[in-house]
Amino acid sequence: MSSHLNALNSDSYIEISQYRDQHFKGNRYEQEKLLKQSSTLYVGNLSFYTTEEQVYELFSKSGDVKRIIIGLDKIKKTACGFCFVEYYTRGDAENAMRFINGTRLDDRIIRTDWDAGFREGRQYGRGKSGGQVRDEYRQDYDPARGGYGKLTQLQRNPEGRNKF
Amino acid sequence: MSRRRHADENDGGQPHKRRRTSEPVEIEDRLESLICRVGEKSTSSLESNLEGLAGVLEADLPNYKNKILRILCSVARVLPEKLTIYTTLVGLLNARNYNFGGEFVEAMIRQLKETLKSNFFSEAVYLVRFLCDLVNCHVIAAPSVVALFENFVCVTQEDDVPQVRCDWYVYAVLSSLPWVGKELYEKKDVEMDRLLSQIDGYLKRRQKTHVAMLQIWSAEKPHPQEEYLDCLWAQIQKLKKDRWQERHILRPYVAFDSVLCEALQHNLPPFTPPPHSDSAVYPMPHVIFRMFDYTDAPEGPVMPGSHSVERFVIEENLHCIIRTHWKERKTCAAQLLSYPGKSKIPLNYHIVEVIFGELFQLPCPPHVEVMYTTLLIELCKLQPGSLPQVLAQATEMMYMRLDTMNITCVDRLVNWFSHHLSNFQFRWSWDDWADCLTADPEKPKAKFVREVLEKCMRLSYHQRIVDIVPPSFAPLIPANPLFIYKYEDENSSTLPGYNAAITVGNAIKNRASNEEILTLLKDVPNPNHEDDDDEGESFNPLKIDVFLQTLLSLAAKSFSHSFSALAKFHEVLKTLTESDEGKLHILRVVCDVWKNHPQMISVLVDKMIRTQIVDCVAVANWIFSQDMTHEFTRFYVWEILHSTIRKMNKHVQKIQKELEDSKEKLEKQHQKDSGDEEDMEEDSQLEEQIERLQEKVESAQSEQKNLFLVIFQRFIMMLTEHLARCETGGTDLNTPWYKNCIERLQQIFLMHHATIQQYMGTLENLLFTAELDHHILAVYQQFCSLQA
Numbered sequence: 001m002s003s004h005l006n007a008l009n010s011d012s013y014i015e016i017s018q019y020r021d022q023h024f025k026g027n028r029y030e031q032e033k034l035l036k037q038s039s040t041l042y043v044g045n046l047s048f049y050t051t052e053e054q055v056y057e058l059f060s061k062s063g064d065v066k067r068i069i070i071g072l073d074k075i076k077k078t079a080c081g082f083c084f085v086e087y088y089t090r091g092d093a094e095n096a097m098r099f100i101n102g103t104r105l106d107d108r109i110i111r112t113d114w115d116a117g118f119r120e121g122r123q124y125g126r127g128k129s130g131g132q133v134r135d136e137y138r139q140d141y142d143p144a145r146g147g148y149g150k151l152t153q154l155q156r157n158p159e160g161r162n163k164f
Numbered sequence: 165m166s167r168r169r170h171a172d173e174n175d176g177g178q179p180h181k182r183r184r185t186s187e188p189v190e191i192e193d194r195l196e197s198l199i200c201r202v203g204e205k206s207t208s209s210l211e212s213n214l215e216g217l218a219g220v221l222e223a224d225l226p227n228y229k230n231k232i233l234r235i236l237c238s239v240a241r242v243l244p245e246k247l248t249i250y251t252t253l254v255g256l257l258n259a260r261n262y263n264f265g266g267e268f269v270e271a272m273i274r275q276l277k278e279t280l281k282s283n284f285f286s287e288a289v290y291l292v293r294f295l296c297d298l299v300n301c302h303v304i305a306a307p308s309v310v311a312l313f314e315n316f317v318c319v320t321q322e323d324d325v326p327q328v329r330c331d332w333y334v335y336a337v338l339s340s341l342p343w344v345g346k347e348l349y350e351k352k353d354v355e356m357d358r359l360l361s362q363i364d365g366y367l368k369r370r371q372k373t374h375v376a377m378l379q380i381w382s383a384e385k386p387h388p389q390e391e392y393l394d395c396l397w398a399q400i401q402k403l404k405k406d407r408w409q410e411r412h413i414l415r416p417y418v419a420f421d422s423v424l425c426e427a428l429q430h431n432l433p434p435f436t437p438p439p440h441s442d443s444a445v446y447p448m449p450h451v452i453f454r455m456f457d458y459t460d461a462p463e464g465p466v467m468p469g470s471h472s473v474e475r476f477v478i479e480e481n482l483h484c485i486i487r488t489h490w491k492e493r494k495t496c497a498a499q500l501l502s503y504p505g506k507s508k509i510p511l512n513y514h515i516v517e518v519i520f521g522e523l524f525q526l527p528c529p530p531h532v533e534v535m536y537t538t539l540l541i542e543l544c545k546l547q548p549g550s551l552p553q554v555l556a557q558a559t560e561m562m563y564m565r566l567d568t569m570n571i572t573c574v575d576r577l578v579n580w581f582s583h584h585l586s587n588f589q590f591r592w593s594w595d596d597w598a599d600c601l602t603a604d605p606e607k608p609k610a611k612f613v614r615e616v617l618e619k620c621m622r623l624s625y626h627q628r629i630v631d632i633v634p635p636s637f638a639p640l641i642p643a644n645p646l647f648i649y650k651y652e653d654e655n656s657s658t659l660p661g662y663n664a665a666i667t668v669g670n671a672i673k674n675r676a677s678n679e680e681i682l683t684l685l686k687d688v689p690n691p692n693h694e695d696d697d698d699e700g701e702s703f704n705p706l707k708i709d710v711f712l713q714t715l716l717s718l719a720a721k722s723f724s725h726s727f728s729a730l731a732k733f734h735e736v737l738k739t740l741t742e743s744d745e746g747k748l749h750i751l752r753v754v755c756d757v758w759k760n761h762p763q764m765i766s767v768l769v770d771k772m773i774r775t776q777i778v779d780c781v782a783v784a785n786w787i788f789s790q791d792m793t794h795e796f797t798r799f800y801v802w803e804i805l806h807s808t809i810r811k812m813n814k815h816v817q818k819i820q821k822e823l824e825d826s827k828e829k830l831e832k833q834h835q836k837d838s839g840d841e842e843d844m845e846e847d848s849q850l851e852e853q854i855e856r857l858q859e860k861v862e863s864a865q866s867e868q869k870n871l872f873l874v875i876f877q878r879f880i881m882m883l884t885e886h887l888a889r890c891e892t893g894g895t896d897l898n899t900p901w902y903k904n905c906i907e908r909l910q911q912i913f914l915m916h917h918a919t920i921q922q923y924m925g926t927l928e929n930l931l932f933t934a935e936l937d938h939h940i941l942a943v944y945q946q947f948c949s950l951q952a
Contacts, residue, residue, distance in 0.1 A: 005196055007196045008243070098493070
């Protein structure tokens, strides 16, 4: 017996965000449909040193975790600060969006978002240097994510830039 | 279109909703919004907002009466924390439009009937309370509410009904009295006295076997964990003594008294409680959680006493706020902290007490545990200067009282505290807890700290834990989660199977197939049987050791590596564990190699159940086996057992659902049948499928029942042995081990009560018979009393 009152049925933490995967095979509508049914979450802002075990422990608090896929640098094949967490049920994933998103893992505020579903290849960073795009352009120094962003590293190290 | 139009850096917020609607829908949404939002922070006073809204609604009555009725009935049901705001609104409307008032009352009674039939008992209480408060707004005549109460209390005279049914009707009456007691007594004191005396009689004769199972602490000091009806009765008694003077509840209708007392009142139609039916599921009894009293808030307003009605109302309202807003933690925290009347009470203490009360509630918290952790973090963010201190004080208090805390609650406390610390760089004054170092390591405090550090490590890493605790705490630090390989180096070359292990290891590294591995393993001798059969197929523990130790050592790097390994060699593993002894041994090996990494043991056991390498009963037998005696009081062991039971339950539910769906499909098909051959074909296919599923359900349920039987049987054996030994030896039976064991037995009942209900007949006949030691039988009787 739900309240049928739109004004009271707010559940904003589980709404889909504005992000759409540009490499998604299919149109916007299809992607959104999958996002709204998905039990898979993208998790971002991880430290490069955060392990699968830590992610398991944290995300198990909202339900049984089916699978974790750690995001990898495309070239180095090492962790590059994101992962996918797949639950057995949508309800458990929703609780993660409500209660684990925006809290800390390895002292960092992590961010979760709906994902349309893991496909081979999506575990790799899409930045030019092999990691995530955000690590190409950021200008701050983050010791848990390789220090300075790639562009900033090149700027700080002009000799490197001139080497062909 | 840019990929990121709105930066939602941390948690979600309210997105902007654009409406593309036609007029009437717009107006209806507006009405909803106006009604739902009245009472929120505003530049105008509550009174003027209510006045304004009443005017708007009155004007809209001709066109939108039904919609308005529906909205008001809904808010009465789902926004109980704003009860008096909405009763005032209804009062104002009734004063302007008598007919509308009458229709509203009728709609509410219909809604009450529906909620009771649908087992929504909490909401039914809110509806009753709403109707009662309408007396204060001159909408309903007091005598008709007294008549309603008389009908409710009559339920206590019914024969052959569960006690929990009568409990609810008594609770509905008592819990409304803080709002309306004064009015009812002014109009009908003789009848009310009679009512209360009947209730008193009922409360004196009702059974309270359940209390022991539901108490968070077993000690009476410093705060007794009172049974909920007993506590409420004491509060009402005190209120009566104070001549029903109640000063805490916000009553906007007082400001409108001159308008409201001009209104004509309605009588409640006679309401008979729906008769008891087998499908009725009444709320379980509970215990009132108290951890603070007036001595705890060091400065500022004093906390109302445990038997004051203010305490009841505050706690009710805070619980209602959480119930309404639990999905939106920022809103929930903000609403809790803006509780009206907060300047007169130590609000932070009330909030912390209510939250922990829910977290520790037995059998289960109303909401998922992690919600409470995150809610407390939000509250700390909003009140950084005061709330963290109250939380620290609460934690300290709970630590001091660990000796008598129910083990299920200790589990939850460990989970909460470790998760909370991980959000605050694990900062804690560990030295304050140095007393746990000198005590017996099996005692609750030492165990608690050890389990907390273990969980903290899972959320971080071993060295971090070493760094955050003082050196004196070294004995309690968890082991470094490293793999233990039996055939590690040349020192183990004398162990049987050493050579085979090397061979198998190389084969795996060279991508051998399952068949090739099985062939290699054929040569491994069986230490158990002299007369092994030709195939070498019987249970061979050495084969399992050699293969599994080697495989897991090669895959030890991460969970994913280990899962891949199990998947790749599924065939070999299934072959090795065909027998029950095989299943038990594989679990033994997993535990041996990963003794230092309980988290890995948990995930591997989970995977092995899901891939059917072991079954649930094997896991249960393994936990109660001799090998696991040393681990028996470790937290992770019980996590594994409960997770196993849950998997079994979900499995049964899944097949039951498939059966339901197929039956429904057949129904629909029958309705569309035109009698031709195609239809007959389809029908018979479906009927076959249903038969198969029926068999599957029965077999799954049989497995489930067996699982519980095995678990209970093992508990009974262990406990009986302990009790007998203590009796003959003349020693005190209340050892830390015994407390752990008997409470773990309770925990099985509590955490899976709904499922276990189905098998009560079998349990009573086979296991929980009168011959059992009364200590053990008491647990079963407490469980039965939860729904009695």
